[in-house]
Amino acid sequence: DGGITQSPKYLFRKEGQNVTLSCEQNLNHDAMYWYRQDPGQGLRLIYYSQIVNDFQKGDIAEGYSVSREKKESFPLTVTSAQKNPTAFYLCASSIAQGAYGYTFGSGTRLTVV
Amino acid sequence: SQKIEQNSEALNIQEGKTATLTCNYTNYSPAYLQWYRQDPGRGPVFLLLIRENEKEKRKERLKVTFDTTLKQSLFHITASQPADSATYLCALESGGYNKLIFGAGTRLAVHP
Numbered sequence: 226d227g228g229i230t231q232s233p234k235y236l237f238r239k240e241g242q243n244v245t246l247s248c249e250q251n252l253n254h255d256a257m258y259w260y261r262q263d264p265g266q267g268l269r270l271i272y273y274s275q276i277v278n279d280f281q282k283g284d285i286a287e288g289y290s291v292s293r294e295k296k297e298s299f300p301l302t303v304t305s306a307q308k309n310p311t312a313f314y315l316c317a318s319s320i321a322q323g324a325y326g327y328t329f330g331s332g333t334r335l336t337v338v
Numbered sequence: 339s340q341k342i343e344q345n346s347e348a349l350n351i352q353e354g355k356t357a358t359l360t361c362n363y364t365n366y367s368p369a370y371l372q373w374y375r376q377d378p379g380r381g382p383v384f385l386l387l388i389r390e391n392e393k394e395k396r397k398e399r400l401k402v403t404f405d406t407t408l409k410q411s412l413f414h415i416t417a418s419q420p421a422d423s424a425t426y427l428c429a430l431e432s433g434g435y436n437k438l439i440f441g442a443g444t445r446l447a448v449h450p
Contacts, residue, residue: 331380
């Protein structure tokens with residue numbers, strides 16, 4: 226079955242540590258997105274990519290980095306520069322051109338310890 | 339800046355009734371609007387998309403309206419069931435390339 230897989234489901238980070246969240250899709254979608262969700266707030270866009278080897282900053286890109294070396298994969302690195310990384314991270318994919326709904330992964334909950 | 343407002347208070351209704359959720363937005367004219375369902379600890383699931391030139395869209399027990407003059411969308415679930423209990427998110431197209439901005443969502447609780 227086609228879908229989008231995020232791993233791990235839970236992740237714990239120590240102060241000053243970089244961590245990488247995985248996102249893989251087999252839907253043949255060109256576009257992929259990373260959002261952050263905090264309690265009581267809407268999803269906020271971190272980075273997005275419309276095509277391989279290209280990506281754009283979203284509204285809250287500071288302290289995060291991404292790569293898009295393969296169509297299927299869009300990993301997100303939370304760096305030590307991100308001062309408040311504890312949140313629920315969601316990856317999504319969609320057809321790039323036109324109006325289409327997103328397919329979301331099941332999310333990664335990151336906690337700083 | 340663009341802003342999306344959804345009622346932050348939970349909506350409690352009786353099974354069988356129609357649930358109506360509201361999404362208001364300011365400072366933007368989106369080409370389309372989407373609604374998603376999110377269960378606790380899970381990713382959102384796409385439900386419906388409505389374009390700016392469409393007044394209404396239906397899918398089974400779901401109905402969405404889009405009033406670009408009022409800058410408002412209404413999301414209706416008819417004959418609601420306890421299984422419809424979830425948080426519903428409104429999302430607006432923002433700046434092309436199918437990039438979306440999301441509201442904080444409204445939690446719906448359907449009681450037997």
